[in-house]
Amino acid sequence: MTSVEEPARSGERIRDAARTRAEILDVATQEFARAGYDGARVDEIAARTRTTKRMIYYYFGGKEQLFTAVLERAYGVIREAEQELDVDHLDPVAAIRRLAELTFDHHEQHPDFIRLVSIENIHEAQHIAGSEKLGKIGSPALDVIRRILASGQESGLFTADVDAVDLHAMISSFCFFRVSNRHTFGALFGRDLLDGAQRAHYRAMLGDMVIAYLTAERSAD
Amino acid sequence: MTSVEEPARSGERIRDAARTRAEILDVATQEFARAGYDGARVDEIAARTRTTKRMIYYYFGGKEQLFTAVLERAYGVIREAEQELDVDHLDPVAAIRRLAELTFDHHEQHPDFIRLVSIENIHEAQHIAGSEKLGKIGSPALDVIRRILASGQESGLFTADVDAVDLHAMISSFCFFRVSNRHTFGALFGRDLLDGAQRAHYRAMLGDMVIAYLTAERSAD
DNA sequence: TAGCTAACGTACTGGTTCGTACATTAGTGA
DNA sequence: TCACTAATGTACGAACCAGTACGTTAGCTA
Structure with a gap:
């Protein structure tokens, strides 16, 4: 035997x-x-x-701490991707587009991350609040946006009063929604936002939207 | 006693x-x-x-059917709000802005609805799929968008190749994210997207973004 | 007013699920 | 090679929780 x-x-x-x-x-x-x-x-x-x-x-x-650890690692992955971003050689318009595309690509490639963040929001970010790691570290993407915005506004390409955090929210919202709400949106409107054939279309649409917003003359505030 | x-x-x-x-x-x-x-x-x-x-x-x-019933009613509320929308007397730019503001306001005023939709997406829209009510009814907002878009494109105000469903996704993503991701966004970036003092700012930002996108000349496709 | 049924309440069960007490072994340093 | 500790496995318990069997009553109608 x-x-x-x-x-x-x-x-x-x-x-x-x-x-x-x-x-x-x-x-x-x-x-x-x-x-x-x-x-x-x-x-x-x-x-x-x-x-x-x-x-x-x-x-x-325990279960709770395990979930926190899972979240910490997932956020670490996107921060790494953001840190590798090098747009200093690009003009502001191309740089913003590049940054938006990075977010677009990352969210699409990491649906689990999106789901984890959705879940964490249902729990009102209590695990992030209780995590030392996640509390401290900011977002490299934000620093990049700040630099590009300053450059674009200085040269007069971009309108003056745009805030970096706001722009980050704008880009994130589109990229996040596309993945997070894929199922309800698909069920209600019969369109799969992650359809491969439409990928390039939505990727360009995001860039067009952001650039249009940044370069449009704003009405009275 | x-x-x-x-x-x-x-x-x-x-x-x-x-x-x-x-x-x-x-x-x-x-x-x-x-x-x-x-x-x-x-x-x-x-x-x-x-x-x-x-x-x-x-x-x-059972619990499952109860959740489906809850979803059905929540979607019913937003559909009603959309149906009351009357923008026929407005020019296309003002009409789109009005529609975007309606979504903005509704989402802000119904955080429970946003949470339910997030939860339903975690479950891959299985309750919507199993609901006769929710499967059939489309979105009045979509019909409105279609009409406004056609009018705006005909008059040359809007660029030609914008799709109604895409525009609906764009508006929804911003309004939805602002509520759904409020907690993680606040914890990570130190900014409360629902801060009352910023409300008018974000409401205008949404309109500016959509109008800028619709009126910008598009780069080669 | 008798009887019927929709509407309601109580008490329980069977299975699930997080967490742990206790036992064991691999690898390391003296 | 011996002893010690980090790492691992087994078996179980106590609480929880969706769902139900069974019994009761309000209010309508003939």
């Missing part, structure tokens, strides 16, 4: 704290994104991991 | 099917919006009603 004497090497107990922790985070991200905070099942996360539920409590303390 | 001999007249059993049903819907709307579908408690809904849990099952069949 040699096959029994060697019961699947992968079944042996190998200790690797980092890997176990990372694997739990991966699966938890999927499960929370799939079902929401209350819909997610700790047992289900454990079952889809090479380890057991005990380890989730050992490493993270 | 006279106070015991008359144990609150309101505690008597009065039958009013319509009122009971409506009361359950009211409380359920709050509870689902507060905690999400899985976070909501049928017992909690019942407790905050003058009736009992038994009645929820009597009238609605």
Whole structure:
């Protein structure tokens, strides 16, 4: 019975704290994104991991802290993408367009992130509030926007009174909505906002919208 | 002990099917919006009603159907608001601005509706899909947009290639995001998008954005 | 006013789910 | 190589929660 004497090497107990922790985070991200905070099942996360539920409590303390850790990592990913952005060689119009496209692409490629943020909003951002990591770090994108805006306004290309945070909200709202509300929008209006054939169209539309807003002469304030 | 001999007249059993049903819907709307579908408690809904849990099952069949009923009513409210919109006497620019403001105002005044839609998207619009009511009815706002767009494009005020559904998505995304992502946005960027002092600013910003997009000459497509 | 039914209430159950007490082993440093 | 600790596994409990079996009554109608 040699096959029994060697019961699947992968079944042996190998200790690797980092890997176990990372694997739990991966699966938890999927499960929370799939079902929401209350819909997610700790047992289900454990079952889809090479380890057991005990380890989730050992490493993270509980369901709540696990969700916070998942959020922290998800926000870390988008911050990294933003940090890699290099638009200093572009003129303000092209730079803003590039930034908008980065957000557009990232949101599209990370639907789980969008779902996690939606879920966190249902819970009134209580996990962000309770996280030291997430509280501190700002958004690299904001710094970039500030620089581009200043440059564009100085040269007279952009209208004067646009705020960086506002512009970030404008860009984010379009990119976020497209992913977050895909299902209800599709069900009600019969159009899939994530349809691949329309991707380039919506990507250009976002840029056109933002640039039009930035370059239009504003009516009396 | 006279106070015991008359144990609150309101505690008597009065039958009013319509009122009971409506009361359950009211409380359920709050509870689902507060905690999400899985976070909501049928017992909690019942407790905050003058009736009992038994009645929820009597009238609605179950938690799932109750949520669907809640959604149906919430969508009904916004459709009614849209139907009351009368912009035929306005020029296209003013008409679009008026429509955008209606969406802006409605979303701001109905945060529960926004939360319900967010929750429904987490569940991939499965309740809308399973609802006869919600599947059929379109959006009066869309018809209005179509009419305004046609008029504006005919007169040459608006650029030609804008689609009504796209424009609706653009307006909705800004208005929706402002409410739905209020908490994470506030926690991360230190700005409350629903701050009353900024309300007029964001309301104008939305109109400016949409009009700028509609009146800008478009780059090659 | 008798009888019928829609409307309502109580009490319970079966399954689920987060969390933990307790036992065990791999790997490391002395 | 021995002992110690970080890492892991098993089994279980207590609370919770959607849903229901069963019994009751208000109000209408013939």
